[in-house]
Amino acid sequence: MTGRHARTRQQMAITERELTAMTGELDMLHKETFPSVAKSLDEFTANLSHLRTSRHTARRSFLAGVGGAVVVGTIAACSSSSATGSGGTNYTGDLKVVALAAALENLAVTAYAGALTMAGQGKLGKVPPSIAAFVKTAMGQHKDHSAAWNGVLKQAKLKPITGAPLTITAGEVAKLHKAKSVADVAKLALSLENAAASTYTFATENVSSAGGIMTAATIQPVETMHAAILSFVLGEYPVPTAFIGTGAAVHPAALTV
Amino acid sequence: MHFSIDDRHFRGLMTESDDLQSDAMRAATADLGAYVDAATESRYEERRELRYGGALLGAGALGLGALAFANPAMAASSKNVMALQTAASIENLAVLAYQTALTLPYIGGSSANEVVKAFCTKTMAQHKEHGKAFNAAAKKLGGKVQTKPNPKYTPIVTAAVPKIKGPLDVVGLAITLEDVAAQTYVNNVGLVSTPDLRALFASVAGVESQHKAILLAVHALLKGGAPQLIALPPKAAKLPAAAGSVGFPNAFYPTKLASPAAEGAVK
Secondary structure, eight states, X not given: XXXXXXXXXXXXXXXXXXXXXXXXXXXXXXXXXXXXXXXHHHHHHHTHHHHHHOOOOOTTOTTTTOTTOSOOSHHHHHOOSOOOOOTTOSOOTHHHHHHHHHHHHHHHHHHHHHHHHXXXXXXXXXXXXXXXXXXXXXXXXXXXXXXXXXXXXHHTTOOOOOSOOBTTHHHHHHHHHHOOSHHHHXXXXXXXXXXXXXXXXXXXXXXXXXXXXXXXXXXXXXHHHHHHHHHHHXXXXXXXXXXXXXXXXXXXXXXXX | OOOOOOHHHHHHHXXXXXXXXXXXXXXXXXXXXXXXXXXXXXXXXXXXXXXXXXXXXXXXXXXXXXXXXXXXXXXXXXXXXXXXHHHHHHHHHHHHHHHHHTTSHHHHSTTSOHHHHHHHHHHHHHHHHHHHHHHHHHHHTTOOOOOSOOTTHHHHHHHHGGGOOSHHHHHHHHHHHHHHHHHHXXXXXXXXXXXXXXHHHHHHHHHHHHHHHHHHHHHHHHHTTOGGGOOSSOOGGGSOGGGGTTTOOOSSOOOTTOOOTTTTOOO
């Protein structure tokens, strides 16, 4: 057997055998992890009366949205959608952050699902198997995150967030539709993942409920991991900073419901 | 062994990353001041409450009553310091582990994959920054600086080093250390008593998990016998499907392996 054949066979071996094994491992790990998250969410919902009436838990007015900032960070700067703001929102206090988180997760799901559709239509060129696997797995995890946050809203007798009612959504979807390649989609996904990670970092500081803090804390590293792999695929250094900042965070005032 | 790497592109990225790192460090240094101020303020408030509590309880009841009042506040304060010291001990161990790994020919020497070598070098530097940040916070809160590596995991790493046979073992060990660090910091977000310390732990947890994600992908490629695919930029078309998803195995980051706050506290 030539070296080239041997290498091809080895590559095929990870594609087929390891992927199957790893997919099984992923499901198992997910099942192992979810009970502890469910516990955090239970703690979160156990204190719903407090969450409903929480007026000002943020030292930096994160929830109040004062200071004229609608959205902070790079996405806000790029967004061309009109800001309807969040006046008269049904979601207040920590629950506003929960609704924001659910909307951000749904936006990520929308972006990844849209990318898969465009790939299926041949609009992105040839999609490498590793990218397809990334999109499917990351999208599944964002769905899990959204379901977790919406579970809290349901417990609070509030309407779950369907779709992505955010001031930034139209702009992000427009960017997706303009994408011509896998790299274009990866860049968009990277900015969404960074925004989500940044928002959750900010949430750990500004949410008052212990369950909410821990839920944000357990989701934030998953978004940063998505970002690292996306950066790697794009040929960028995958861990560019020693600290995850809050500069790209999406403000709760970006929520339009 | 031949590795595919666009040297000029990679050097450019490292420079870019250093610029970002400098920006992040400036922000982190400013934030660290805020973290510490808030934690100090919280400590001051706790002391003040303690004084009021003592006065209200009166001389007769001061003994047991004051202790009962004081313990939760003091415990919260000392728990913050202990959590920071334990975090610093984990960072110290990570720095030592990467330092040791970089002395191995296939990680930091002539037969090393340049991407892996650069990643280890940069990651070690980031762990040093984390250690400095945790120690600075502990010190300003009145605690001692933790200069030693973590007491639980150091003997495990020391015992593992002589058994290392190649890059796969090194990467496996690094994954464990990064995972312990990330799980500990995620858990600490729920343990510490001030918003700023929560943000500090979260901001570092996100970075350790990124280290882990990349190491998991590298591990899968090494294990699959495809080290030539570890390159930056990668040849995406040639990467096996698994490389796209193996880096993030959980939808929610676990905390089962989290080190208790007191594990690496200075005694």
